[in-house]
Amino acid sequence: MKTSDFYFDLPQELIAQDPLEDRSSSRLLVLDRESGKTQHRVFRDIIEYLNPGDCLVVNNTKVIPARLYGSKIGTDAKIEVLLLKRRENNVWETLVKPGKKCRVGARISFGEGLLIGEVIDVVDEGNRLIRFEYEGIFEEILDKLGQMPLPPYIHHQLKDKNRYQTVYAKHDGSAAAPTAGLHFTPELLEEIKKKGVHIAHVTLHVGLGTFRPVKVEDVTDHHMHSEFYIVEPEQAELINRVKKEGGKIVAVGTTSCRTLESATDENGILKAGSGWTDIFIYPGYPFKMIDRLITNFHLPESTLMMLVSALAGKDKIMAAYEEAVKERYRFFSFGDAMFIM
Known part of the structure; x- marks a missing residue:
């Protein structure tokens, strides 16, 4: 299976640069994975399915304003730091630009000294471990100094930080939003609950590896980034009960899907707990827990294209994407949605 099998041609103007005013008014392409038939709806119609x-x-998960701009102490060189993973309380794995100016021992000042970072090690792929010094609460300082780490294909400045958060975001830790969830409003969730549909929560802190291109020709040679997940006992109990009683498990986004598939054992039982997952789902993968998936439209040749192809079949996904392009759907993080049923 080649990476190029998952390529499609996408006109630049279809990459959504801004979120819609009303979250639930995005378009929704519904794909029946048995027949391959599609329907064109509006996202709030999801309740009918x-x-x-x-x-x-x-x-x-909640996206942290993980992009920091500072200057190197001693030279005043401009430095950009992107927080990737918290290693210890005040030590983070980061992506630093320009890296050559930030060798071990380099100190960086942010917000005129409100936050100081010292490079203490160089790790995988040239990432830096930085130890931060500050007074007060780190999250509050970050909120004051940091910017939302929007994906590289979004070139507009985000006017409202909250538009890159889901309405149910709770636990700080992501460098990117679980974007399928951006379409839900509190009102729509309330209607869904009233219909008798259960809503369960899991946590997976999304890393920037989610945007990392697949650089190998053979899909199976690709190594996935790892991300931290949590499944609470009462949530595992609810999901297992629904599954046992014959209800459909509908994952909102590839991150929820990867969490559920990582934490489900060979007998199809979801286990409570936390840990790191580097699960890579591509065609041929036998799904253990999810039945349906709400997702956005993904980048060509990405691991997320491979995941949706594993669920619906590559040919059906490629045909649906071709139709989405023809119908001028909006793509990627701030774009429209797809429901694979």
């Missing part, structure tokens, strides 16, 4: 007794599983 959910039945009492089903379970919607959302990822309640």
